[in-house]
Amino acid sequence: MSAPLIEITALSSAYGQSQVLWDVDLALERGQVMALIGRNGVGKTTLLHAIMGTRPSAGGTIRFDGQEITKLPPHKRSRAGIGFVPQGRHVFPQLTVMENLETGLSALAGRGKGAAKVPQHIFDLFPKLYDIRARAAGFLSGGEQQQLAIGRALAGEPSLLLLDEPTEGIQPNVVQQIEAALVHVRDELGMTVLVVEQYLDFVWRFADRYCAMQNGRIIRHGSIAEESAKDVAHLVQI
Numbered sequence: 391m392s393a394p395l396i397e398i399t400a401l402s403s404a405y406g407q408s409q410v411l412w413d414v415d416l417a418l419e420r421g422q423v424m425a426l427i428g429r430n431g432v433g434k435t436t437l438l439h440a441i442m443g444t445r446p447s448a449g450g451t452i453r454f455d456g457q458e459i460t461k462l463p464p465h466k467r468s469r470a471g472i473g474f475v476p477q478g479r480h481v482f483p484q485l486t487v488m489e490n491l492e493t494g495l496s497a498l499a500g501r502g503k504g505a506a507k508v509p510q511h512i513f514d515l516f517p518k519l520y521d522i523r524a525r526a527a528g529f530l531s532g533g534e535q536q537q538l539a540i541g542r543a544l545a546g547e548p549s550l551l552l553l554d555e556p557t558e559g560i561q562p563n564v565v566q567q568i569e570a571a572l573v574h575v576r577d578e579l580g581m582t583v584l585v586v587e588q589y590l591d592f593v594w595r596f597a598d599r600y601c602a603m604q605n606g607r608i609i610r611h612g613s614i615a616e617e618s619a620k621d622v623a624h625l626v627q628i
């Protein structure tokens with residue numbers, strides 16, 4: 391079997407004196423969709439930021455695509471092929487939809503794709519983005535901003551896509567489009583996906599594996615085909 395695309399070993403992270411990640415071990419095989427679940431405040435967002443490099447880790451290692459990236463700054467991780475869709479979207483409100491998507495192309499720097507344009511498949515996945523491409527992102531609905539944040543990450547052609555609660559506050563028809571987009575990027579583009587999600591029925595429709603966190607540790611993981619969302623619902627309920 392080939393090596394995992396990403397392998398996290400004994401990762402810890404802290405906010406000042408307060409440790410929030412403890413000895414996290416996690417590996418994702420290429421082309422796998424992993425759901426990261428758990429109650430509010432257990433450390434899911436911190437783990438995504440530690441992978442992206444936007445939060446320092448206090449110990450442990452992260453290997454990505456054969457390279458140790460534990461100490462790399464975020465822009466180098468993005469160039470290495472990690473794309474991030476943060477919680478709350480964080481689109482640039484004064485830039486147009488097209489300009490926001492173009493910011494995602496910066497991840498291609500150093501990969502021999504200098505004059506790249508926003509790939510057509512992003513507009514195929516989210517046709518609305520093409521219709522509103524000249525509009526300032528600050529005027530978009532939450533669902534449109536979420537599509538834009540995903541499109542921006544995809545513009546950098548990541549091999550690993552991290553998403554933090556992509557369905558939060560999003561209407562059902564957009565949730566369906568996000569699901570179709572994630573299935574497409576895995577099945578057609580071979581992308582690996584790590585998605586933080588509280589909406590278990592959503593991730594259980596398409597993810598391959600799950601891992602559950604509690605108090606900053608991974609306490610359980612398994613196959614989505616072998617366990618139902620009901621089996622793990624108590625791990626996300628407050």
Ligand SMILES: Nc1ncnc2c1ncn2[C@@H]1O[C@H](COP(=O)(O)OP(=O)(O)OP(=O)(O)O)[C@@H](O)[C@H]1O
Pocket residue numbers: 405408410428429430431432433434435436437
């Ligand atoms: N900037 C910060 N400074 C100090 N503590 C923080 C900070 N951000 C998060 N924390 C704490 O770290 C812990 C983990 O938070 P994190 O946001 O990673 O959890 P989460 O599982 O993603 O929760 P949520 O679903 O609410 O986003 C929580 O106890 C939180 O209060």
